[in-house]
Amino acid sequence: MTVPGRRSSTFSRLLRHGFTDPSAAERLLDLPALDALRGDPVLLDALGATADPDLALRGLVRLAEAQPETERAALTTTLVSAKPFRDRLLGVLGTSEALADHLARHPRDWETLVTYEAVDLHPGVAEFERGLAEAGDEVALRVAYRRCLLGIAARDVCGTTDVAQTAAELADLATATLRAALGLARAAAPADAAQCRLAVIAMGKCGGHELNYVSDVDVIFVGEPAEGADEGKALQAATRLAAHLMRICSETTVEGTIWPVDANLRPEGRNGPLVRTLSSHLAYYQRWAKTWEFQALLKARAVAGDPSLGAAYLDAVSPMVWQAAERENFVTDVQAMRRRVVDNIPADRIDRELKLGPGGLRDVEFAVQLLQLVHGRSDATLHSGTTLDALAALAAGGYVGRADAAQLDEAYRFLRAMEHRIQLYRLRRTHLVPEDEADLRRLGRSLGLRTDPVASLTREWKRHAAVVRRLHEKLFYRPLLDAVAQLAPGEIRLSPQAAGQRLEALGYADPAAALRHLEALASGVSRKAAIQRTLLPVLLGWFADSADPDAGLLGFRKVSDALGKTPWYLRLLRDEGAAAENLARVLSAGRFAPDLLLRAPEAVAILGDPGGLAPRGRDHLEQEVLAAVGRADGAEQAVAAARGVRRRELFRTAAADLIDSYGTEDSPRTSDPGALVDRIGQAVTDLNAATLAGALRAAVRAEWGDELPTRFAVIGMGRFGGHELGYGSDADVLFVHEPREGVDEQEAARAANRVVVEMRRLLQLPTTDPPLLIDADLRPEGRSGPMVRTLASYRAYYQRWSLVWEAQALLRAAPMAGDRELGERFVELVDPLRYPVEGLGDDAVREIRRLKARMESERLPRGADPTLHAKLGRGGLSDVEWTVQLLQMRHGWAEPGLRTTRTREALAAAHAAGLIPGEEAQTLDEAWVLATRVRNAVMLVRGRAGDTFPPEPRELAAVGRYLGYGPGHVGEMVDDYRRITRRARAVVEELFYGA
Template sequence: MQGRRSSTFSRLLRHGFTDAAAAERLLQDDALAGVRGDPVLLEALGATADPDQALLGLVRLAEAMDPGERRTLLDTVTSAKPLRDRLLGVMGASEALCDHLSRHPADWHALVTYEARDLHPGVEEFEERLASVRTPDALRAAYRRCLLGIAARDVCGTNDLVRTAAELADLATATLRAALAIASTELPQDAAACRLAVIGMGKCGGHELNYVSDVDVIFVAEPAEADDGEGTASDDTAALRAATRLAVRMMGVCSETTAEGTIWPVDPNLRPEGKNGPLVRTLSSHLAYYRRWAKTWEFQALLKARPVAGDMALGADYVEAIRPMVWQAAERENFVIDVQEMRRRVVDTIPAAQLARELKLGPGGLRDVEFAVQLLQLVHGRTDTSLRSPTTLTALAELAAGGYVGRADAASLDAAYRFLRLMEHRIQLQKMRRTHLVPDDEAGLRRLGRGLGFRSEPVQTLDREWKRHAREVRRLHEKLFYRPLLDAVAQLDRDETRLSTEAARTRLQALGYADPVAAMRHLEALASGVSRKAAIQRTLLPVLLGWFADSADPDAGLLGFRKVSDALGKTPWYLRLLRDEGAAAQRLARVLSSGRLAPDLLMRAPEAVALLGSRDGLVPRDHQALEQEVLAAVGRADTPEQAIAAVRGVRRRELFRTAAGDLIDTYGDDEESDGPLDPAVLVDRVGTAVYGLTSATVAGALRAAVNAVTGGDAHPLPARLAVIGMGRFGGRELGYGSDADVMFVYEAREGADSGDAGRAALAVANELRRLLQIPTADPPLLIDADLRPEGKSGPLARSLASYEAYYRRWSLGWESQALLRALPVAGDLELGQRFVALIDPLRYPEDGLDDEAVREIRRLKARMEGERMPRGADRTTHAKLGRGGLSDVEWTVQLLQLRHAARLPSLRTTGTRAALAAARAEDLIGADDLRILDEAWVLATRVRNAVMLVRGRPGDTFPGDGRELAAVGRYLGYPAGHVGDMLEQYRRRTRRARAVMERLFYEA
């Protein structure tokens, strides 16, 4: 006996029972006499979501029957597989339907028939099954009887998710009609006094209902027509009162709870004015409200409106009247922003404790898919009528077919939405309660996992699959729903979206396009035709036009886009990147319309567009990694000219990366940004990036020059050679147009002749300069060696010993000042460090500066101001040499370093801003002085960077051309038309910096 019990116990565990002892007791129940040992029954129970629950439900059902009916049930269960699977599947999935069957045991017969009408019933079939009901309780029982069939087809896989949701919506439609019929029978005078239409909204209207959901409705009423056919109508007020009583009673029939439970709440709060508005309105009252007062979300809700009950002709009139307003809603001001903000508010209302379990409203939930699809429909469905389905998955398929959503993205969203909705269905089916929370108990999770088909490790598999789909939904929701091109597309009217009418030219001119005719030619070239490429361009172009128009030179932006598209249009990834990868299109628009430098670089390397696909793509690369790439490219080249071309290719790409990242973060207007970055942060980042790129370029040119001089590794260079960065290069604060100030130092290798070493080092230095001076369309990198001893008159390369002898005997004060920014940047870094050790006593003099040395520095500064300022230049706006410009700040800082760095090591830095901060930390300057000098230096540096970005060539003054000046203003953060403010504020800041400079530099 004990052996048999142990064997049965083990079998039950293998079949998925969690309480085998309780299951054994249930199988011994008299109600299952004759089938308790049937292996077919155990196998079928083990295939359910919850075998323990299914067995208990079967026992309760059998106990509720008389013996004859029970025998029929058990014989059918053991002999008829379709019924067995359907009945036990429902019982294992739904405790609530087990309860229903125990109260109405005869309803099991609803699962026996297996005819076509039973497999795929629609509204008419459900109406037939509900036709005999006369009371609310009878309707509730009949509703659950119909629900048994839907649940059986669902859990057995006869219906997929879409079919199940459609059947639930059809059953809801039939139930609303039956409830209205009951209300009309109870209130015959009211029914005769009005025409009442019930409009299905939400998932009911969209034909995609859940098992338990509020059924959203709107009521429309008109007075009943007179019997004589003359069109005389009853009084509107009386008709509305009658219709309101009917509507209230109809909702009560569905929503009230009795011994038979409830069906579902009927929610009329999507009506005009929501809870505060009248429950029932006339058609004209509805239309008046929507024309004058409706909010954006109301039009989004109306996308799913359809007549479901009552006067269907009146319902059709309502839908026909509001439909044009729905598809014009996207033209409302701030439409996209409003919809996005509403979605955020929905997420914010979720209690923090439930957020991780929220299947519908949380991040990565069902509402993310629905909002994204609806937003895309409302924006693009204005002109493309194929996108107007109220059903989410159908609309998603239409968006993919039209090219508005990538096919792969649509497939991922479809799969994720089906999985999440199936989870929602299984959760609600268990107790027939309206919930979207994933269970937090082991038993509930196990039942849910098994109900989704996960038999092995159901809890762990469920968690993994749920999180995978939620992550994918969130990623695609952010890509599609917040895709910034939608907001601008929503502002364009039908003609402009087509990009082919005279109105479009007028619009282009109004947007600031100086040559709208040429702009139209570009648009026609890009968007004409019936290809998928042209369809995607037509989706992109309206928003790009707006972004270009928001720049200082829209024509240049559009022309640049056409050139890039001509170069890359046949590559499969280009348009897909712009359409699908979040802010890539907006970034490209910003780059193309912000000046000449970045577009010129892009024209020479169009594939660099790929860098715009993510924020990471615009982060400057580490200079060590760049140097390794450059040296590897040089090593593969056959000639010095090929080597330098490869080096320039890397420089071109990385200069574009830096410029594009600078422009994007300067404006801070793409979807991944938190707003513009601090200008000081941008200046430092650009300076460091261009320094790293320049040092890698010089390192590559040096390697190519050595190979050219030596003929390769077979003849090693007799000298070790180091390149010392000076000026802004040494300070790691280069701008886009900066020269590379350098000095060359060498040392003969052990055993090598010093004369041979000197000649070889000079030959390498000259070859390096020659290679970098080869004409190119790229921004030039000029090597300036004029800070070397004796300037242009001195040898280009000196030995370390020669430098030591010169500095010991002949060094001048300005040379010590120049050496403050000396930094090894390429070549033999050990030799470079020895050079730094050699010059440290000169640039950080142990006794500081005597009065005469200070006076000499001041005289040099005054002389430079008088002699180097270009003729006719405005001293108040010259970024380098003008009042309060770079020179004023740098000379002030360098004087502090020369006087105090020997005793204050924190001042021993080659960077201007770092030295300023150290001077403040050492209490050499006050906090206000630091702020004023630092802001002026950052501003002047940004002006120089802006000029290079806008004009494509370096400059120290604001441009004279109006468009170029406006572009500089935009880069510096000034709206269009505010260049006067920009110049005034520049003068104000630099004037304050000059006052601080004069006090610290000339008077201290």
């Protein structure tokens, strides 16, 4: 017995060594079976190093008590003298209650852990076959299997093997066991064995060399008659052998079970014959197999039985596996299958499901398998059934980012290690994380988490699961996958000759030049070239789906050259959302957006951000521009910074416009052209307003610092004030100022004029960016009048000298930059002029009509087709705008809805007020939207402004694609334009001219 003093000391030591029940542990240590170990000074240290010291001590007592008296001394002596053996044995006992049970039933099996020969460190199938060789019956096979499993577990818990090596050893042990079981079945029925050839094909984790401790072993059986045997009888014999093999492995005896053998992955599943001939298998796969069956065959491996038959099966089905991605809806089928798996998990288990749940092992496996099946058609390096090997190959080939692959590898290993240790405890088939704190503590400690193991385990598990889920969503639902899957095999890796032929077939005007671009982008062995080889076959198709594929490919090469050393660029196109397709649409749609992008290629990142194409508001833009101006060293650098923001935002707006107009796989063509026109008009207006605010701040800072001697505001006019700017529009403006208190009026006027001169100079500095031209010709007295006036001067002029056309022009007046309060006071000043009380008199109406008629006859360019000129032609912008403005001036005083600077908004208000019937309002709106889109399209396609359809066929076709007309429908587009604007002109004749 232990004296009380020593008991107290031992109790404390047990607590320090991780025992949770020190009292019970003291009693166990005092048992006679451990007499020889009681004096061992390192026993408690060794027990404390295990996952569960209490469990390890109980297992050790049971093992010692099960030893014959003559053998117990050998066990205890070896434990004391051999640290490697002590670590192995106690490590297993502290992790697996089931293997402790086995050792208690078979007390001599501890000897298998005493020494490791070099080959035993990583035994293969041959070593395991030798370990099972003496099993003469089913019970002996189970015992021998557990003995081999004991060695695998010992290497695992002691860190001699990592999780991938452990999984491979388990698969090799399963292979050896299937061979031994088949041998027992043949020995029991030699007549059956003589009639047939039988091959066992491992599937799932066994086939992939990544088996769990406890798992169904999925198999497929292939049978053929032996030479001279009848096929029918041979298949019956093979079926009996296969069924016997399954019973040997699956049935429960006094020694438990090995594992269930599951043949449900065979053709027709449970309803199909257990054994088929090779030709029967092939006939099924060629005609009836579903997508998931080819995904399952990715891991097929011949493991037992007739080796030549097994090899013939794999040779026959392998090409089908790597053609599966060409099946219709292949990618979406695989994605839907994964979603169904998650949907079928019971709600009370989903948060504990390590294998099937979101962020679980299946997320990694499905993502890797889908990428393999899509890209493996043309890259044999991806043909591995082992998840981690395949993931490494995907990373090496550039199909997955190296950082993403490293994170997935780490997470997968952690989750598999959790799964192994959960199953190892009682050798039960489970993938649920336990809820009991003792189980969680043992699990955490088994994974090396010794400080607060329960909390540490939960934290690490959730961290890795979150990584898996994020990367699964990124890789598994990658838009590029479906596009690659839809390519024919010969289109994925093109020889120069095949590439030239395909380029010509796709509509490239200069296949030779296009081929040079391809070679420059994709030649070599670099990772960049590997990723380009993945992207280009898909991009070529997207470029071809445009009016100018050659321009798209050339633009892509230029962008790639400019960003060639930027690590995120190709990764963005490969991984992020619809970035690659978006880029293809933008580069092949015309000159404007690609020119902007090539001046700032880093803006490509906008195309991969889900919210990146949304326009930035005026306040956000102005804040960014003013901050950039404030950081600049001088006025010219300040405006250059403002222009940089404008360039980027013009690209954002143009890219969004093109993508909405063309549509992509993820984002169909917009169904509301009017909303698109409004969005572009607002975005460009806000951008130009922010740029003017930056130029104003730069001009003021250059001479006056923080404050100008006079308050200063920029008033937008025309389309600028109407928030209806297009990509090539000038900014019509008025400048207004008001001297600050105590400042001389002449000094204030000089300051205001110098600011205007400096703003115009800064904005006119030579640059490769699209110009922002400011036009002040709508000011009082036109070009003859002063550039900037005080508010009082504007009041005096408008009260005395204003003409009707000036009042009409002021319908679009809106503050855009500078002193907002001053801008609002200007608007209050001109409201009575543009919305005259009691409306316009007959003389004013006749004058407006006369001016419009004169403009039609004098300003339309010589030779222009009046039916196709978007601005001044029949039913074009001018017709609609003058009609709406006449209604505003006549009725704005009485109808508040008409008091807006926006054409479409005023037109809708006129209809709501009963001033224009609904059909006529819709006709005018449709014509105005179409004419605006034509002008925007011309700018996007040609890179310069224009008011009519371009004459060059390819450019005209590009305008047609922007407007929704496919190849060969350009004539239809022109006819539609003439029809819509002709109807609009009829409404104008009635409403404006009173015809």
